[in-house]
Amino acid sequence: MKIHQLLIQLLILIIYWLIEKLWSKIRSSNRPGRKRVHYPAAWTILLLLLIWWKVGTYYFAYPAAILSLFGLILACLQRYQTGEFLYSRFWIAYWRLACLMTVVFFVFANLLPPLPTA
Known part of the structure; x- marks a missing residue:
């Protein structure tokens, strides 16, 4: 059970990281001076x-x-x-x-x- 929970939590972190990267790409395309969002x-x-x-x-x-x-x-x-x-x-x-x-x-x-x- 703990391994299942750990895998789900790691998946949640990866999904959030991808969303943050996507948001960074969207913001940097609107504002060329801004490179990174974290x-x-x-x-x-x-x-x-x-x-x-x-x-x-x-x-x-x-x-x-x-x-x-x-x-x-x-x-x-x-x-x-x-x-x-x-x-x-x-x-x-x-x-x-x-x-x-x-x-x-x-x-x-x-x-x-x-x-x-x-």
Whole structure:
């Protein structure tokens, strides 16, 4: 069953990647200066939903808590370094690193032990 679920999830990721590539081609044909379209926020949300589907609500709390803590740490660092609080450069860094972290969580979700049933 886990292999079936993993294959379905990989198929979903491939389909989303193809849609993103197609959208990039459409946008670059309309605007010649724009070459690439990539949405790290959409990738992160999609991967988090797939993690939730794979591991359920118990284990899902860990990546959600780590991403929340990561966002708070980045916001505090941003405030300390530049004196500004949550501007566009912060969000770019947050979504890129959050996407990377969710890929790691997604890959290692198969290694988690099953939950005990009551």
